[in-house]
Amino acid sequence: MTDLVLEHVHKNFGGVIAAKDVSMRVPAGRITGLIGPNGAGKTTLINLITGMLSLSSGKVLFGDRDISAEPADKVARAGMGRTFQNIRLQKEASVLANVMVGFHRHETCSLIAAILGLPSSRREDALLRQRAMALLGRFGMAGHADSPAGSLAYGHQRKVEMMRALATDPELILLDEPVAGMNDVEALQLGRIFRELADEGKAILLIEHNMRFVQELCDHVYVLDGGRLIAEGKPREVVADPAVITAYLGEE
Amino acid sequence: MFLQQLVNGLVIGGVYALFALGFTLIFGIHKIMNLAHGGIFMTGAFIGLYSVQAGLPLWLAFILAMVGAGLVSVIIEVTAFRRLRQSGEVEFSALISSIGANLVLVSIAQILSKTQVLRFPFDTFPVVIFKLWGLRVSALQLAMAVLAILLVAGLSWYLYRTGFGRQVRAVAQNERAALLAGIRPSVIYFQTFMLSGMLAGAAGVLVGLAFNSIHFMMGDPFLLRGFVVVILGGLGSVAGALVASLGFGVLQTLSVAYLSSRLSDIIIFGLLFAVLLLRPNGLFGQDEAGVLRGRR
Amino acid sequence: MDMLLSFRPLFDLFLIHLGFAYSQYIVLRAGAFSIGNVGLSAIGAYTAAILTVNYGLPLPVTLLAGTFAGLAFGALLAIPLARLRGVYQAIASLAFVQIVLSANLYAENITGGAMGFSGIPKLVGTGTLLVCALATIYVMLAISRSRLGRAFDAVREDEGMAVSLGINAARTQAVAYMISGLLAGLFGSLEALHSYAVEPNQFGFHLIIVVLSYVVLGGRRSIWGPLVGVALLIALPEISRPLADARIMIYGLILMAVMNFMPRGIVDTLVARRRSRAATPEVRQAEVKG
Numbered sequence: 001m002t003d004l005v006l007e008h009v010h011k012n013f014g015g016v017i018a019a020k021d022v023s024m025r026v027p028a029g030r031i032t033g034l035i036g037p038n039g040a041g042k043t044t045l046i047n048l049i050t051g052m053l054s055l056s057s058g059k060v061l062f063g064d065r066d067i068s069a070e071p072a073d074k075v076a077r078a079g080m081g082r083t084f085q086n087i088r089l090q091k092e093a094s095v096l097a098n099v100m101v102g103f104h105r106h107e108t109c110s111l112i113a114a115i116l117g118l119p120s121s122r123r124e125d126a127l128l129r130q131r132a133m134a135l136l137g138r139f140g141m142a143g144h145a146d147s148p149a150g151s152l153a154y155g156h157q158r159k160v161e162m163m164r165a166l167a168t169d170p171e172l173i174l175l176d177e178p179v180a181g182m183n184d185v186e187a188l189q190l191g192r193i194f195r196e197l198a199d200e201g202k203a204i205l206l207i208e209h210n211m212r213f214v215q216e217l218c219d220h221v222y223v224l225d226g227g228r229l230i231a232e233g234k235p236r237e238v239v240a241d242p243a244v245i246t247a248y249l250g251e252e
Numbered sequence: 253m254f255l256q257q258l259v260n261g262l263v264i265g266g267v268y269a270l271f272a273l274g275f276t277l278i279f280g281i282h283k284i285m286n287l288a289h290g291g292i293f294m295t296g297a298f299i300g301l302y303s304v305q306a307g308l309p310l311w312l313a314f315i316l317a318m319v320g321a322g323l324v325s326v327i328i329e330v331t332a333f334r335r336l337r338q339s340g341e342v343e344f345s346a347l348i349s350s351i352g353a354n355l356v357l358v359s360i361a362q363i364l365s366k367t368q369v370l371r372f373p374f375d376t377f378p379v380v381i382f383k384l385w386g387l388r389v390s391a392l393q394l395a396m397a398v399l400a401i402l403l404v405a406g407l408s409w410y411l412y413r414t415g416f417g418r419q420v421r422a423v424a425q426n427e428r429a430a431l432l433a434g435i436r437p438s439v440i441y442f443q444t445f446m447l448s449g450m451l452a453g454a455a456g457v458l459v460g461l462a463f464n465s466i467h468f469m470m471g472d473p474f475l476l477r478g479f480v481v482v483i484l485g486g487l488g489s490v491a492g493a494l495v496a497s498l499g500f501g502v503l504q505t506l507s508v509a510y511l512s513s514r515l516s517d518i519i520i521f522g523l524l525f526a527v528l529l530l531r532p533n534g535l536f537g538q539d540e541a542g543v544l545r546g547r548r
Numbered sequence: 549m550d551m552l553l554s555f556r557p558l559f560d561l562f563l564i565h566l567g568f569a570y571s572q573y574i575v576l577r578a579g580a581f582s583i584g585n586v587g588l589s590a591i592g593a594y595t596a597a598i599l600t601v602n603y604g605l606p607l608p609v610t611l612l613a614g615t616f617a618g619l620a621f622g623a624l625l626a627i628p629l630a631r632l633r634g635v636y637q638a639i640a641s642l643a644f645v646q647i648v649l650s651a652n653l654y655a656e657n658i659t660g661g662a663m664g665f666s667g668i669p670k671l672v673g674t675g676t677l678l679v680c681a682l683a684t685i686y687v688m689l690a691i692s693r694s695r696l697g698r699a700f701d702a703v704r705e706d707e708g709m710a711v712s713l714g715i716n717a718a719r720t721q722a723v724a725y726m727i728s729g730l731l732a733g734l735f736g737s738l739e740a741l742h743s744y745a746v747e748p749n750q751f752g753f754h755l756i757i758v759v760l761s762y763v764v765l766g767g768r769r770s771i772w773g774p775l776v777g778v779a780l781l782i783a784l785p786e787i788s789r790p791l792a793d794a795r796i797m798i799y800g801l802i803l804m805a806v807m808n809f810m811p812r813g814i815v816d817t818l819v820a821r822r823r824s825r826a827a828t829p830e831v832r833q834a835e836v837k838g
Binding site for chain 2: 581628631632634635636638639640642643644646647649650651653654753757760764794795796797799800801802803804805806807808811
């Protein structure tokens with residue numbers, strides 16, 4: 001059960017302030033929303049949390065561990081999974097192969113075993129294949145296991161990203177617009193899975209533009225505009241907040 | 253003796269500058285490493301030689317060599333690089349394609365020259381030596397220095413004082429913005445590759461005259477040393493290439509004179525390696541984010 | 549039978565260059581743009597040659613020494629190169645090859661300098677080469693199917709994505725460098741103990757281009773890419789013998805054509821085409837079902 005806590009996170013890109021004094025908490029077992037107009041800095045914040053960008057000042061705490069200065073691969077191995085706004089899959093690799101990469105941090109066979117093709121490597125491979133197929137089954141994608149990921153429909157590609165993130169067995173999942181481009185049916189399916197994951201004890205941070213989706217799923221919502229938090233609270237309250245409305249109107 | 257070598261080094265550095273500037277121009281603007289640059293340099297030398305052999309005066313041969321090399325450079329842009337812009341991974345593809353183009357140029361030169369080493373006719377350039385302040389400076393060295401200065405000045409004028417040049421610099425800074433502002437890419441490509449080729453061609457003729465040998469493989473060692481210069485100065489930086497060329501010319505000449513040519517090579521390439529390790533963006537190069545991996 | 553035997557030298561060449569090609573392939577597959585494996589082959593070759601001729605050590609020992617030398621320098625090379633991106637890695641690795649070449653020429657007393665190192669007994673025949681080549685292919689297959697292969701592909705295709713999955717990109721590429729060094733050292737040693745003599749310039753710019761071409765032509769992802777690349781380019785001089793002088797030009801034209809029209813290489817392009825054609829009906833069906 002690991003909470004994610006941001007304390008006064010600040011990011012300065014040589015003059016451009018991408019994040020300004022952001023403090024928030026993403027508790028385990030809950031779905032927390034992060035919304036805001038385009039260009040508000042939501043993806044930047046995710047990159048700061050995951051270690052892809054370094055902080056100018058402030059802290060990021062994951063459970064009782066200070067991950068503020070840790071590089072992205074270490075943060076990921078600490079139990080953080082994420083999906084990308086602009087779908088980053090290996091387009092020519094099969095769906096199965098894409099998902100299997102997600103198991104990386106749990107692979108135990110030695111490098112020598114992998115290089116020489118020793119039985120321990122093959123056994124682990126078969127095991128991971130099974131687990132990957134199980135994931136595909138959960139998402140209704142078993143029939144696509146061998147299709148090249150780039151050939152799938154948009155909504156299916158998002159599912160593959162989800163499965164890959166889940167394969168890492170994370171404590172915290174950062175979802176960057178996971179249902180963008182999906183129809184209501186697909187979005188509903190995914191929403192149900194998110195709820196299940198939260199019930200399993202994972203912490204979930206959800207960035208989305210789809211307001212109905214956010215309202216139905218999120219227990220708590222933060223609103224970001226121009227790198228600053230301008231509001232937070234229950235979804236219904238936040239949506240009615242005049243500051244939030246102004247921020248979104250300004251978008252047009 | 254030391255001053256003599258210093259002067260020699262500066263002169264050869266000037267020629268390196270011509271070579272390096274053409275190379276760094278293409279990289280700075282198009283982000284392409286054009287490994288055919290050595291071949292274009294060699295082509296300039298060949299055109300210069302054949303023109304003189306055909307009876308043309310040296311000054312005309314020089315101009316022909318520059319224009320010819322420039323045109324070859326443009327042809328290479330069209331055949332080797334143009335189609336690649338659409339695909340991803342341009343860096344790798346462009347590099348390999350330019351290697352292919354270079355092989356084609358080298359092969360043509362090999363066939364034409366029948367694998368022989370060629371020389372300019374004996375009286376092509378007057379062998380006159382001036383004694384200035386106790387130093388021996390040949391007329392050829394003077395000519396090389398003057399031409400190098402003129403060409404570099406010409407390039408600077410073009411880049412910083414003309415409308416065309418401003419467009420080229422805009423593309424170097426931010427290609428997408430420049431295109432949105434209405435700058436036509438084909439014009440830019442033509443100009444930059446033409447310029448780059450002309451500079452390389454000029455360097456080729458000068459080197460052919462200075463070392464009195466022209467052969468189809470002469471581009472390779474220059475290209476390798478060109479790398480050192482360009483990295484030292486910072487890929488994409490005109491001022492950097494200039495300073496680094498002169499420094500490099502001096503370094504090479506001194507190390508060959510006082511140590512040995514073998515050791516000189518080790519020093520030179522060791523320097524390249526060290527620079528890439530310690531200060532990869534060179535003297536005046538672009539920001540480190542383009543060179544180093546890791547987060548910002 | 550005689551005709552087959554006459555092809556033996558060519559086959560030997562094919563096997564040795566296959567090793568060189570895989571040495572180049574493995575770093576490119578991991579997304580590291582290094583062309584320094586030729587320098588590592590030189591180190592392996594001279595190590596094996598010097599130990600055999602000057603110290604009379606037996607074959608297995610010299611091969612091991614050459615292989616290990618390649619591995620060690622490959623690992624060392626990874627340290628500085630891992631920090632650099634793309635073309636800068638390529639240039640640094642090129643500088644490495646030049647340094648090895650120049651040091652070789654300079655250390656005449658040990659290496660024979662520009663005259664090369666000759667008088668090497670031919671201890672390696674087709675049999676040894678074949679065994680080594682097959683072992684290499686086996687290892688490549690094993691890697692492909694394992695966690696290492698998946699990590700290589702992820703880092704190559706999208707490093708940011710790979711890192712988000714907990715993959716240490718620098719360490720993954722360092723492993724690729726080491727395997728590349730091992731192969732380069734091994735096949736460099738085999739070359740030395742097969743060809744009576746080695747000389748510094750055979751491990752220079754020219755060989756870099758040749759080895760790079762094998763992988764570029766065949767493909768950087770599929771393990772059969774290098775095999776196809778070497779087979780085609782080794783056969784080419786034989787086929788184009790009448791065009792002797794234009795050989796280099798054809799070579800150059802092939803490189804340009806491949807990059808323009810089949811940038812992923814022959815095998816990778818064919819594999820991708822077959823996969824998408826096979827998947828499409830399935831995808832269409834699934835989408836209809838919803």
